[in-house]
Amino acid sequence: MRLEKKVIAITGATSGIGKGIARMLAKEGASVVLAGRNGEMGALLESELKKKGADCCFIAADVQKVEDCRALIDKTVKKYGKIDGLVNDAGIFPCIPFEEVTEEMYDRVMDTNIKGAYFCTQQAVSYMKEQGYGSIVNIGSTHWQTGGSGLSAYGVSKGGLHTLTEHIAHHYAPYGIRCNWVTVGWVMSEGELARLLDLGMTEEEIAAQAKKEIPTGSFQTAEDIAYACVYLLSDESRQVLGTDINVTGGFRSVGRIG
Ligand SMILES: NC(=O)c1ccc[n+]([C@@H]2O[C@H](COP(=O)([O-])OP(=O)(O)OC[C@H]3O[C@@H](n4cnc5c(N)ncnc54)[C@H](OP(=O)(O)O)[C@@H]3O)[C@@H](O)[C@H]2O)c1
Incomplete structure (x- = not known):
């Protein structure tokens, strides 16, 4: 129960890594707000976790829309009275060669992977500042530095997310807000x-x-990533900010397929 009494919102909770993180947050005693667009998957996860005794709720949110990002955080605080943690996991990774990327695809990747995280973070920080406490975890990738072939837009978006992590870590530490990054290898x-x-x-x-x-x-599994998140969201890591926990099995993106 390393996250007992903590209220944590997670985007991308309806699938893959986010779903695995959400399950572990609930197991560790947090009240979890599950976010995503897919209402069916969200409801399924909510009922699975509730059956196990967890306190959680699904909130539909399309992080490409700034109003959804703000509403997600506002609803979290309205329901639970506070927000201790935010995990920015929602992401898409369409695979298209650099020279064929269209404006529409570029915008979709940026709006989901960086704009969504940016505005969820902005809204969360406004409450965390008042509380004098908060932990934000951004789900990163090995591709943030060079981008795998076919993953240039994705790489650029994760580069932005990396900068956001550093920015919040450096400028919001005096308010008791921590921000960290977990590099996912290959799940x-x-x-x-x-x-x-x-x-x-x-x-x-x-x-x-x-x-x-x-x-x-x-x-790696979603659980491998979740262990790092639990640490970063718990008070065990109260002096840890602006860090990068590599959960990659030693994997580097250079030479990666796709
Ligand atoms: N799998 C890997 O090897 C790997 C490696 C490095 C980094 N990552 C990162 O890990 C994160 C999760 O990826 P995954 O592999 O678990 O992918 P996934 O199975 O496709 O899950 C992606 C999640 O993002 C959500 N999402 C996508 N667009 C959204 C939007 N507009 N608004 C709200 N939620 C949205 C999806 O929910 P809805 O469809 O319900 O909206 C879903 O829950 C991503 O940030 C990804 O970049 C993954």
Whole structure:
């Protein structure tokens, strides 16, 4: 129960890594606000967690819309009276060569991956400042520095998220607000599996690629990422800010498929 009495909102809770993080936050005693667009998946997770005794609720939010970002945080505070933590997990990673990226796709990636996190953070910080406490965790990627081939827009968006992490960490520490980044290596989430199958890879080819590219020889799981988040959201990490916890199995994006 490392997160007992904490109220934590998480975007991207309806699938993959976010779903895994949400489950662990609930297991560790937090009251969890689950956000995403997919109401069906959100309701399913809410009822699964409630059956296990968790305090949680699903709030539909499209993080591409600034009003949804603000409403998500406002509703969290309205329901629970405070917000101790925010996990910015929502993200998309369409795979298209740099020279073929359209304005529409670029905007969609930026609006989801960086604008959404930016405005959820802005709203959360306004409450956290008053509370004198808050922990924000941004879900990062190895691609923030160079972007894998076909993942240039994605890489640029994660670069922005990295800068946001540093900005909040440096400027909001005096208000008791911490912001950190978790680098995800390679997790076979619902979204990642769909992306690779779409590229024409078979599940056997994907497994073989992972064995070759990940030094530990295996994918990370959503739970591996969640352990890092629990630490960063708990008081155990009260002196930790602006850090990067690499949960990558030693994986680096250079040479990565896609
Ligand atoms: N899988 C990996 O190997 C890997 C590696 C590095 C980093 N990451 C990062 O990990 C995070 C989660 O990815 P994943 O692999 O778990 O992918 P996923 O299975 O596709 O899940 C993506 C989540 O983002 C949410 N989302 C997407 N667009 C949204 C929007 N406009 N508004 C609100 N929510 C939105 C989705 O919810 P709805 O569809 O309900 O809106 C879903 O819950 C992303 O930030 C990704 O960049 C993943």
